[in-house]
Amino acid sequence: MDQHPDRRFGRREILLASAGMLLGAVTSSAAESRSRAPIRFGLTPVFLTSDLELLGRLQSYLQQATGYPVDLVMRRTYQEITALLTSGQLDAAWICGFPFVMHRSELQLVAVPLWQEKPLYQSYLIVDRDRQAEGLSDLRGDVHAFSDPDSNSGFLVTRAALAEQRVRPEAFFSKSMFTYGHRDVIRAVASGLAGSGSVDGYVYDVVAQMEPELTAGTRVLKASEWLGFPPIAAPRLPTDADRLKELTRALHRMRHDPEGRAVLGLLKLDGFEAQEAKLYDPIAAKAALIAEAG
Amino acid sequence: MLTLQPSLPITLKVPLAVAALMMLVGAVISEQVLSRLAETQERHLAELSQSYLDGLSSAIAPSILREDNWEVFDAIERTQAVNKSLHPKETIVTNADGAVIAASNPKVHPIGTVIPVWRARDASNESFSFRAGADDAKAVRTLSYPGRVAGIIYATFDTRHLASERRDVVLALLLTNGILTSLLAAAGWLLVTRMMRPVRVLSEHLGVAHATSALPISDEIVAKTRGEFGHLFRAYNSLVRSMKEKEELAKRLAEEKRLNSLGRLASAVAHEINNPLGGMFNALSTLKAHGHLKNVRDVSLGLLNRGLVGIRDVVRTTLTVYRSDGATRDLQHADIDDLGLLIGPEARRKSVEIVIANSLNGAMPLPSTPIRQIVLNLVLNAVAAAPAGSVVNVAAAADDTGLSIVVTDRGPGMPPEAADILLSSSGSPPPYDGGGLGLWTISRLIADLGGTAVVQNPAIGGTVVSVNIPTATAELSNVA
Numbered sequence: 065m066d067q068h069p070d071r072r073f074g075r076r077e078i079l080l081a082s083a084g085m086l087l088g089a090v091t092s093s094a095a096e097s098r099s100r101a102p103i104r105f106g107l108t109p110v111f112l113t114s115d116l117e118l119l120g121r122l123q124s125y126l127q128q129a130t131g132y133p134v135d136l137v138m139r140r141t142y143q144e145i146t147a148l149l150t151s152g153q154l155d156a157a158w159i160c161g162f163p164f165v166m167h168r169s170e171l172q173l174v175a176v177p178l179w180q181e182k183p184l185y186q187s188y189l190i191v192d193r194d195r196q197a198e199g200l201s202d203l204r205g206d207v208h209a210f211s212d213p214d215s216n217s218g219f220l221v222t223r224a225a226l227a228e229q230r231v232r233p234e235a236f237f238s239k240s241m242f243t244y245g246h247r248d249v250i251r252a253v254a255s256g257l258a259g260s261g262s263v264d265g266y267v268y269d270v271v272a273q274m275e276p277e278l279t280a281g282t283r284v285l286k287a288s289e290w291l292g293f294p295p296i297a298a299p300r301l302p303t304d305a306d307r308l309k310e311l312t313r314a315l316h317r318m319r320h321d322p323e324g325r326a327v328l329g330l331l332k333l334d335g336f337e338a339q340e341a342k343l344y345d346p347i348a349a350k351a352a353l354i355a356e357a358g
Numbered sequence: 359m360l361t362l363q364p365s366l367p368i369t370l371k372v373p374l375a376v377a378a379l380m381m382l383v384g385a386v387i388s389e390q391v392l393s394r395l396a397e398t399q400e401r402h403l404a405e406l407s408q409s410y411l412d413g414l415s416s417a418i419a420p421s422i423l424r425e426d427n428w429e430v431f432d433a434i435e436r437t438q439a440v441n442k443s444l445h446p447k448e449t450i451v452t453n454a455d456g457a458v459i460a461a462s463n464p465k466v467h468p469i470g471t472v473i474p475v476w477r478a479r480d481a482s483n484e485s486f487s488f489r490a491g492a493d494d495a496k497a498v499r500t501l502s503y504p505g506r507v508a509g510i511i512y513a514t515f516d517t518r519h520l521a522s523e524r525r526d527v528v529l530a531l532l533l534t535n536g537i538l539t540s541l542l543a544a545a546g547w548l549l550v551t552r553m554m555r556p557v558r559v560l561s562e563h564l565g566v567a568h569a570t571s572a573l574p575i576s577d578e579i580v581a582k583t584r585g586e587f588g589h590l591f592r593a594y595n596s597l598v599r600s601m602k603e604k605e606e607l608a609k610r611l612a613e614e615k616r617l618n619s620l621g622r623l624a625s626a627v628a629h630e631i632n633n634p635l636g637g638m639f640n641a642l643s644t645l646k647a648h649g650h651l652k653n654v655r656d657v658s659l660g661l662l663n664r665g666l667v668g669i670r671d672v673v674r675t676t677l678t679v680y681r682s683d684g685a686t687r688d689l690q691h692a693d694i695d696d697l698g699l700l701i702g703p704e705a706r707r708k709s710v711e712i713v714i715a716n717s718l719n720g721a722m723p724l725p726s727t728p729i730r731q732i733v734l735n736l737v738l739n740a741v742a743a744a745p746a747g748s749v750v751n752v753a754a755a756a757d758d759t760g761l762s763i764v765v766t767d768r769g770p771g772m773p774p775e776a777a778d779i780l781l782s783s784s785g786s787p788p789p790y791d792g793g794g795l796g797l798w799t800i801s802r803l804i805a806d807l808g809g810t811a812v813v814q815n816p817a818i819g820g821t822v823v824s825v826n827i828p829t830a831t832a833e834l835s836n837v838a
Contacts, residue, residue, distance in 0.1 A: 207469050209428065239469060241428045248428065256465035257431045 102133035103307045106145045106157025108212070118330045125323045129314035132307055140244055142214035149299060155307050156298040162216040164297050165348040168341065174296040174308070175315040175336035176343065179266050183339050186265035187217030187288040190253050193281050197260075200225055200286060208237040209249045209258035216347050217264040218246055221288045224350035227357040247271055247278075254281040266293070270332045292343040296336070369550050376546040377539050384535030388528070395527055399520045403495055404486050406444045411499040411511055413437050418451060422459060422501060422509040427469050431460035438462060445516035447494055454507040473512070493518050556587035560594060571605070572598040629796075630672035633734060634665035637702055641665070664696045671727040688721040689761070693730050694754045701737050709746040712737065715753040722756055723829055728803040729761065735796045736765040736823055743769030743821065760809075760828040768820040777813040780823070 105126065107119075119136055126134040137154055139145045146163040148154045150170045164171055176183040191197055200222070210233075211218025219242075226236050233240050241258065243249050246267035252258040265287060272279040296315060302308040318324035319335030328335060366374070414437045421429035430451050438446045450461040452473060461467035488495035499511040559579060566573055574595040583591055641658040648654040671687075694716045705712050733752065740750045748768040755762045772780075779797045804811050809827035816822060 207427070239427070241426070243428045243432075248432065251435075252428060252431065255431070255435075256463070257427060257460060257469065 100132050101304070101307075102135045103130060103156075103311055104135045104137050104154045104303075105311065106137045106139070106149055106154040106159070108139060108142050108145050108157075108159065115330065118327070121323070121327050121330065125318070125321070125327050126311065126314055128323065129317065129321065130307070130310035132310060142212050146214065149297065152299050152301070152303050154299075155303055156296055156311055158294060158296050160212075160215050160217075160294045161292045161344045161347040162220045162351060163214045164295055165344050165351050166214075168344075168348070170300055171297040172300050172302075173339060173341050174298045174312050176295045176339040177293050177331075177336055178334040179293055179332075181334050182290075183293050183337065183343060184290040185217065185293045186290055187221035188263050188265045188268050188284045189222060189260060189286040189288075190250065190263055190268065190282045191260045191285045192253065192256065193283045195259070195283075195285075197285055201229075203260045203285075204236055205238045206259035207257070208233065208240045209252040209261035210240055210242050211246045211249045211261075211263060212242060212244050215246075215264070216291060216294070216350075217288070218249060218262050220347065220350050220354070221291070222262040224353050225288075227354050230357070232357075250278055250282060254278055260285065264294075266332075273332065289346070291346055292339075295339070295344070369547060369554055372550040373543040373547040377543040380535065380539040380542055384531070384539065388531045388535065391527065391531060392524070395524060399517075399524070400488050403444075403488055403515065403517065403520070404497075406441070407486060407495065407497040407513060407515060410437065410441045410444050410446065410515075411497060411513060413441070414449070414451075414511060414513075415499060415501055418509075418511075419501065422451065422453070423503075425453060425459055427460050431464070434460060434462050445519060446513060447516040448512075448514040450512040452510050452512070454509065456510070459509065488517065493521065556583050556591065560587075560590065563594065563598075572601055574598045627672060630731065630734070631669050633701065633704070633738065634668045636704065638662050638665035640702070661696075664692065668696065668730065671730060687726045689718070689724045689726040689729050690721055691716060691718040693726045694718060694733060694752070697730065697733055697737060697752070701734070701741060704738065705741050705750070708741055708744070710741050710744045711749045712741070713749055713751050715751065715755075717753075717755045718761075719756065722761060724761055724807070724827055728807060729763075729827065732800050732803050732825060733763055733765070735800050736763070736825070739796060740765050740767035740769070740821070740823075743767050743772070745769065756829075758829075760826060763825045763827075764822060766820060766822045771815040771819065772813055772821045772823070780811055780813060 103126065123134050123136050126132075137145075137148065137157075139148065142160055142163050145154070145157050146159060146167060149157045149159065150167050156174050164173075179185055189200060189203075191203070197203060208222075210222070213219055223233060226233055241252070243252055246264040249258075249261040249263040250268060250271055253261040261282075265284075268279065268284070298308050298311075314324075315336040316338065318328055414433060417433035417437060418430045421433065434449045434451065438449065446462070448462050448466075450467050450473060451459045453459055456472045458467045458469055458471050458473060460469065467473060486495070486497045493516070495515045495517050497513045497515070499513075501508045501511065559575060563573055563575055575591050580588065580591045580595065638661065641661040644654060645658045645662075649658075695714060698712055698714050701712060733754070737750065737752055744750050744767040750768075751764070751766040753762075753764040753766075776797055780801050782798075782801055801811065804825055804827070807827050809825055811826075812824045814822040814824070
C-alpha cells in the first residue's frame with residue numbers, strides 16, 4: 065500500500081487531523097473509531113469459523129490494535145470472498161493459496177501465518193481409520209469429499225495429483241462432493257459418507273488436538289509436500305491504504321501482544337509475518353498443471 | 359370374587375372383597391391411564407416427528423434436487439442435533455428412485471445404495487407408525503414438487519425412553535394401587551373386626567354353650583355395648599337364663615322319674631312276690647291243720663316249693679332284666695297249673711273262677727320264668743277286670759311251632775291305651791304314670807322271647823288276649 069498511496073486517504077487524514085486540532089487534540093481513540101469507516105476483513109468457513117469466541121477475540125484484538133472498527137465478513141465459499149476482495153469490497157481477507165495465485169495480478173500479500181514457526185502447511189488425503197489403502201491410486205471409485213473448489217489443500221493438491229496421472233476427479237471417483245469446510249471433510253470421512261477426503265493438514269492437526277473424537281475415525285493416508293500457508297491478501301489497489309497499513313501492522317505484531325497471543329493460541333498459530341509471493345509458486349505450478357489438463 | 363369360600367371368616371372376607379374390588383378398580387384405571395398414555399405418547403411423537411420432518415424437508419429441499427450429498431447429510435446431522443428430545447435413531451434421504459442421497463449412518467446406508475423395497479413401498483404416502491411399548495417409531499415423508507417426487511425421507515425414532523416411561527407409569531400404578539389396596543384392605547379388616555367384635559363375643563358364648571352349658575355374657579361387656587348388639591346381648595342373656603331354668607327343671611324331673619321308676623320296679627317285684635304268697639300261706643295253714651295227712655302234706659309242700667321257686671324266679675327274672683344273667687329252666691306243664699294256685703286267693707277274693715285248660719305235655723324248650731310272668735300278669739289283669747261271679751279262662755297249648763296262651767275274661771274290655779301298651783314294641787319307654795306297668799312288662803317279655811300278642815274284644819264282651827311264643831332253637835338262643 066505504501067507503493068500505492070490513495071489521495072482520498074490523505075484528504076481524510078487531513079480532515080481528521082484538523083478536527084483533532086479543533087477539538088484540542090483530546091479526541092480519544094474510541095471517538096476516532098466511531099468516526100472512521102471500519103476495516104472489512106474477510107474470512108471463509110473453510111477455516112475455523114465455527115468458533116465464535118475466536119471470532120470475537122480476533123475482532124476485538126484487531127479493533128484495539130488498529131484503532132479502527134473491524135467488520136469480520138464471512139461467506140460460504142472462497143469464491144465469494146475472493147470476489148469481494150478482488151472487487152475492492154474488503155480491505156483484506158484470509159484466503160487460500162490457490163485463489164491467491166489465480167488472482168495474483170489483482171492481489172497483494174498482507175501477511176502469512178506461521179504454523180510451527182513456518183509459513184507452510186500440507187494437504188492431507190484422509191480415509192477411514194480401518195481402511196486398507198496405501199495411496200491415491202487405491203481410492204479409485206470412492207465417494208470423495210473436497211472442501212472447496214478454490215481450496216489448495218482441499219482440492220487443488222488432489223486434483224493436480226490426478227492430473228499428473230492424466231485422470232479427472234469425476235472419472236477417478238464415483239462421486240465427489242464439496243463440503244465448503246475442512247472440518248466438514250473430516251466429518252464426511254469420519255461418518256462414512258465419503259470414503260476419502262482432501263483436507264488442510266493444519267486444520268486436521270488442530271481438530272485432532274481440539275476434537276480428537278472427530279479425527280479418531282480417520283487416518284492420514286498421504287500428506288503432500290509443504291506448501292505456502294493460506295495467506296491474508298488485500299486488493300493490489302487497497303480501498304484504504306491507512307486501514308490496510310494498520311491491519312498489516314496489527315497482524316505482524318500479533319505475537320507481541322498478550323491479546324494477540326491469546327488469539328494465536330486459539331488458532332494454534334505462532335504469528336503472522338511478511339512473505340514474498342514466490343512462496344506460492346509451487347501452488348501456482350499445480351494450478352498451471354490442471355489448467356493445462358483442462 | 360364374590361364367591362368367596364364360605365368357610366372364611368367375615369373379617370377376612372370383607373378385606374379380601376375390598377382388595378379384590380380395589381384390584382379391579384385399579385386394573386380398570388390402569389388400563390385407562392395406559393391407553394391414554396399410549397395415545398398421548400403417540401400423538402406427541404407423531405407431532406414431533408412431523409415437525410422433525412418439516413424442519414428436515416425445508417433444510418434439504420434445495421440440496422435434494424442437486425443431490426448434494428454433503429448438504430443433505432449436514433442437514434440430517436443438524437436436524438438430529440436440534441431434535442434430541444425426539445431421539446432420532448436413523449434418518450435416510452433417498453431420491454425418487456430410492457437411491458440413498460445421504461443417511462444419518464452412511465456406513466450402513468452408503469450413498470447410492472437402494473434401500474429395501476418394503477420400505478420404499480411406504481413412500482407412496484406419508485405415514486407414521488408407532489406401537490406403545492415398542493423400541494422405535496417410523497415416519498416416512500415424500501418430498502413432492504409439482505409434477506414429480508423429489509425425494510423420500512425415512513426416519514426412525516428411538517422410543518425406548520417412552521417404553522421406559524410407560525414402565526415407570528405401570529410401576530407407579532402398581533405401587534399406588536398396591537399400597538391403596540393394602541391400606542383399604544387393612545382398614546376393612548380393622549373396621550370389620552371392630553364391627554364383628556360383639557358377634558365374636560356372641561359366637562364364643564354360643565360355642566361354649568354348644569360344648570358345655572350356655573354362659574351369660576358378662577355385664578361389663580353388655581354395659582359397654584350399645585345399639586342392636588346391646589339388645590342382642592341382653593336377649594341372649596335372658597335366653598341363657600331361661601335355658602338354665604329349664605335345664606334345672608328337667609334335672610329335677612329326671613330325678614323324680616328315676617325315683618318313680620325305682621318305686622314302680624319295686625312295686626312290680628313286690629307284686630310278683632306277693633302273688634304266690636297268698637297260696638303259700640294257704641298251704642302253710644293247711645299244713646298246720648292237716649300236716650299229719652301225708653297226701654295233704656305232700657300237696658302243700660309241693661305248693662310251697664313251687665311258690666318259693668316262683669319267688670326265686672321273680673327275683674331271678676328281675677336280676678335277668680337288670681343284670682342279664684342267671685340260669686333258665688324249661689317250661690313244665692306244672693308251671694301253668696301253678697299259676698292257678700298262685701292266683702287262687704286273689705280270684706276267690708274277687709269271687710272269680712279261674713278255669714285252666716293246660717294241654718302242655720312234658721317240658722317245652724322255653725324259659726319258664728318269663729312265660730310264667732307273662733301268664734301271671736295276664737291272668738291277674740283278667741281277674742282284676744272280671745266282674746264277680748264270672749269265669750276267667752286260661753288256655754295253654756303247644757304245637758311244633760311254639761306255645762300258645764289265650765286268656766279270656768268277661769270284663770268291660772281292655773281300654774285301647776292299655777292295649778297299645780301291650781302291643782307296643784320292646785323299644786318303647788315304660789308308661790309315665792306308673793299305670794299299665796304290668797302290661798308294659800308283658801310286652802317287653804313277649805318281645806324278648808320273639809313272640810306276638812293279639813288283643814280282641816269279642817262282641818259278647820270281655821277281652822281275649824292271645825300270646826304266641828315260637829320255639830325255634832335260634833330264637834330261643836337269642837332270647838336266652
